[in-house]
Amino acid sequence: xxxxxxxxxxxxxxxxxxxxxxxxxxxxxxxxxxxxxxxxxxxxxxxxxxxxxxxxxxxxxxxxxxxxxxxxxxxxxxxxxxxxxxxxxxxxxxxxxxxxxxxxxxxxxxxxxxxxxxxxxxxxxxxxxxxxxxxxxxxxxxxxxxxxxxxxxxxxxxxxxxxxxxxxxxxxxxxxxxxxxxxxxxxxxxxxxxxxxxxxxxxxxxxxxxxxxxxxxxxxxxxxxxxxxxxxxxxxxxxxxxxxx
Amino acid sequence: xxxxxxxxxxxxxxxxxxxxxxxxxxxxxxxxxxxxxxxxxxxxxxxxxxxxxxxxxxxxxxxxxxxxxxxxxxxxxxxxxxxxxxxxxxxxxxxxxxxxxxxxxxxxxxxxxxxxxxxxxxxxxxxxxxxxxxxxxxxxxxxxxxxxxxxxxxxxxxxxxxxxxxxxxxxxxxxxxxxxxxxxxxxxxxxxxxxxxxxxxxxxxxxxxxxxxxxxxxxxxxxxxxxxxxxxxxxxxxxxxxxxx
DNA sequence: CTAAGTCCTGACGTCGCGTCAGGTGCAAGG
DNA sequence: CCTTGCACCTGACGCGACGTCAGGACTTAG
Numbered sequence: 001x002x003x004x005x006x007x008x009x010x011x012x013x014x015x016x017x018x019x020x021x022x023x024x025x026x027x028x029x030x031x032x033x034x035x036x037x038x039x040x041x042x043x044x045x046x047x048x049x050x051x052x053x054x055x056x057x058x059x060x061x062x063x064x065x066x067x068x069x070x071x072x073x074x075x076x077x078x079x080x081x082x083x084x085x086x087x088x089x090x091x092x093x094x095x096x097x098x099x100x101x102x103x104x105x106x107x108x109x110x111x112x113x114x115x116x117x118x119x120x121x122x123x124x125x126x127x128x129x130x131x132x133x134x135x136x137x138x139x140x141x142x143x144x145x146x147x148x149x150x151x152x153x154x155x156x157x158x159x160x161x162x163x164x165x166x167x168x169x170x171x172x173x174x175x176x177x178x179x180x181x182x183x184x185x186x187x188x189x190x191x192x193x194x195x196x197x198x199x200x201x202x203x204x205x206x207x208x209x210x211x212x213x214x215x216x217x218x219x220x221x222x223x224x225x226x227x228x229x230x231x232x233x234x235x236x237x238x239x240x241x242x243x244x245x
Numbered sequence: 246x247x248x249x250x251x252x253x254x255x256x257x258x259x260x261x262x263x264x265x266x267x268x269x270x271x272x273x274x275x276x277x278x279x280x281x282x283x284x285x286x287x288x289x290x291x292x293x294x295x296x297x298x299x300x301x302x303x304x305x306x307x308x309x310x311x312x313x314x315x316x317x318x319x320x321x322x323x324x325x326x327x328x329x330x331x332x333x334x335x336x337x338x339x340x341x342x343x344x345x346x347x348x349x350x351x352x353x354x355x356x357x358x359x360x361x362x363x364x365x366x367x368x369x370x371x372x373x374x375x376x377x378x379x380x381x382x383x384x385x386x387x388x389x390x391x392x393x394x395x396x397x398x399x400x401x402x403x404x405x406x407x408x409x410x411x412x413x414x415x416x417x418x419x420x421x422x423x424x425x426x427x428x429x430x431x432x433x434x435x436x437x438x439x440x441x442x443x444x445x446x447x448x449x450x451x452x453x454x455x456x457x458x459x460x461x462x463x464x465x466x467x468x469x470x471x472x473x474x475x476x477x478x479x480x481x482x483x484x485x486x487x488x489x490x
Numbered sequence: 491c492t493a494a495g496t497c498c499t500g501a502c503g504t505c506g507c508g509t510c511a512g513g514t515g516c517a518a519g520g
Numbered sequence: 521c522c523t524t525g526c527a528c529c530t531g532a533c534g535c536g537a538c539g540t541c542a543g544g545a546c547t548t549a550g
Contacts, residue, residue, distance in 0.1 A: 008527060018528085023507060038515050040528055056369040060347055064506070077365050078354060085347045092340050095333055098306055102330045105305075109323060120322050124301040253496060263497085268538055283546055285497055309537070 002045030004034065010043050014051060021051075029054055029068055061088070100147060101127050107159055126226060137215035142208055149203055161200050168193055172234050182240035191241035247290030249279065255288050259296060266296075274299055274313055305329070345392060346372050352404055371471060382460035387453055394448055406445050413438055417479050427485035436486035 011018045024030040025041065030051045032041035043051070050071070057067040061084065069075040104127050109120060134143065150158060172190050180187050202208035216223060223229035256263045269275040270286070275296045277286035288296070295316070302312040306329065314320035349372050354365060379388065395403060417435050425432050447453035461468060468474035 006527080017508080019507065019509080022530090036515090036528095038528080039530095040515080052370065053363075053366045056366050056373065059373050060350070060369060061343055078351070081347060081351055085344060085351065088340055088344045088347065092337060092344065095337050095340065099330060099333045099337065102305060102326060102333065106323070106326055106330065118298075121298045121301050124305060125297070128301065128304050251496080262539080264538065264540080267499090272537095281497095281546095283497080284499095285546080 004042040004044055005048065007032075007041045007043070010048065010051070014055065024051070024054065024064075027064055027068065029064060029071070060084070096147075097131065100150075101131055133215065133219065137211050138208070142205075142211060145203075145205065145208065153200075157200075161197060164193075164197055166228065168197065169228070169230050169234065172230070172237060176233055176237050182237055183244040187237070187241040188244075191238050194238050195242070249287040249289055250293065252277075252286045252288070255293065255296070259300065269296070269299065269309075272309055272313065274309060274316070306333070342376065346376055378460065378464065382456050383453070387450075387456060390448075390450070390453070398445075402445075406442060409438075409442055411473065413442065414473070414475050414479065417475070417482060421478055421482050427482055428489040432482070432486040433489075436483050439483050440487070 005013070007018050007021050010016075011021055021030070021041075025032065030043075030047060032043045033047055034042040034044065036042060053071060054064075054067055057070060058064070060081070062070070062080070066075065066080065070077055070080065101124075105120075105124055108123055108127075138146065168190070172194070175187060175190060198209070198212075202212055216229075220229075220232070224231055250258070252263050252266050255261075256266055266275070266286075270277065275288075275292060277288045278292055279287040279289065281287060298316065299309075299312055302315060303309070305326070307315070307325070311320065311325065315322055315325065346369075350365075350369055353368055353372070383391065413435070417439070420432060420435060443454070443457075447457055461474075465474075465477070469476050
């Protein structure tokens with residue numbers, strides 16, 4: 001007949017611990033088909049085969065209980081795997097948005113060096129709420145597109161763009177305060193820079209641009225307060241500078 | 246002073262369960278600063294602020310213990326977040342390879358409809374071991390490139406290519422068995438199809454091609470047995486057809 | 491006064507094992 | 521024969537973030 005293995009040998013051969021095999025035995029997943037008279041487990045070839053099947057299913061992430069059902073023939077494998085893949089997709093996208101949020105927080109906090117803990121926490125709240133808001137205004141493909149472009153541009157470019165807004169907005173505000181004519185060449189130059197920064201965001205995609213405008217319009221007050229965004233007066237100025245240009 | 250909230254109100258406002266607030270209280274994360282004489286918890290504004298900070302850090306995925314250290318000022322937040330991000334990266338890549346493996350298994354099993362459970366399991370073993378082998382012969386960027394191309398081509402094209410190999414190999418075998426001259430036009434046509442299929446894999450990238458050849462050479466026996474791959478005789482035939490062509 | 495709702499504490503269950511703790515079996519050396 | 525050392529046994533607790541009772545006290549509306 002086939003070889004009989006003691007539990008230590010099998011554990012080492014399979015790269016597991018003895019405890020794990022004990023665990024599988026208690027769950028009825030892989031039980032040795034024989035014992036010595038002293039009660040030591042003896043695994044036969046069939047047991048080893050079964051163990052490797054368990055490991056295969058474990059490797060793709062099924063729960064031990066699900067593995068048990070599959071090996072007992074109680075559960076069809078294909079739909080289970082299909083569901084499992086969808087579940088994986090969900091977890092992956094969740095982790096990716098999380099990672100993206102973390103990235104935003106980290107670059108933001110590295111940008112300004114005062115790094116107070118409570119500022120930090122407020123920042124995290126901001127980032128996550130912004131993220132939730134984005135999810136309401138952009139659909140799945142749009143978000144993917146944005147993420148891809150950010151990946152391509154790199155963190156530094158993104159940070160640079162935010163800096164550029166923080167510089168450009170005061171300049172436009174000053175121009176409005178000084179009563180500059182929206183048709184003036186300086187105004188048209190400001191509008192050009194403005195649209196350029198906007199384009200860095202939407203990349204020329206009109207769907208993205210429209211969603212962005214809609215999101216801004218419906219959250220203008222919050223953007224203005226929490227992110228030092230532009231107010232309606234500035235927007236009007238730029239709009240007129242564009243249309244007269 | 247600020248409003249005092251009972252536990253149920255706070256739970257509903259924060260979208261948590263009462264049990265969760267109990268838990269945070271016992272851990273000392275968020276403890277109510279007052280109680281009624283009957284012992285009911287009363288949360289003040291400061292407690293609410295603290296709760297929302299906890300939730301911000303929890304959303305990022307920190308453990309409750311880590312959150313406690315951060316809020317106590319015992320742990321610097323930035324390096325912790327940086328480490329956490331790396332950890333996330335690892336989990337994401339792990340999940341992605343897993344998802345890719347699952348995808349391979351599912352398409353393969355949908356391709357041929359006999360779908361026996363044990364075949365299924367052997368298939369999973371094959372896929373995962375192939376994946377491990379690939380990891381030894383291709384570096385990170387190469388694997389990413391392969392994954393990207395597979396994404397672009399779609400599952401059907403991949404399945405079609407595998408089918409094409411299963412058709413082409415017997416044809417070449419027949420040609421060799423019939424003693425066909427490697428210089429004959431039919432042989433050169435076979436070689437052209439062969440190289441075309443290879444190109445679908447490596448996409449003209451010489452680095453990918455060389456790694457593939459190396460992997461094949463060092464695992465020829467296994468490929469031949471387990472995947473009905475070509476043997477050395479067929480390869481020689483194609484090589485000669487190519488050089489004489 | 492009662493019924494329904496809210497609150498309390500305490501304790502077990504989850505998942506896949508890791509990690510003792512306390513004991514037995516077996517072979518070799520002194 | 522006794523000890524030493526190793527591999528094995530069973531049983532039990534621990535982890536992490538709560539869910540889910542159980543059993544009881546309080547509160548509020550009718």
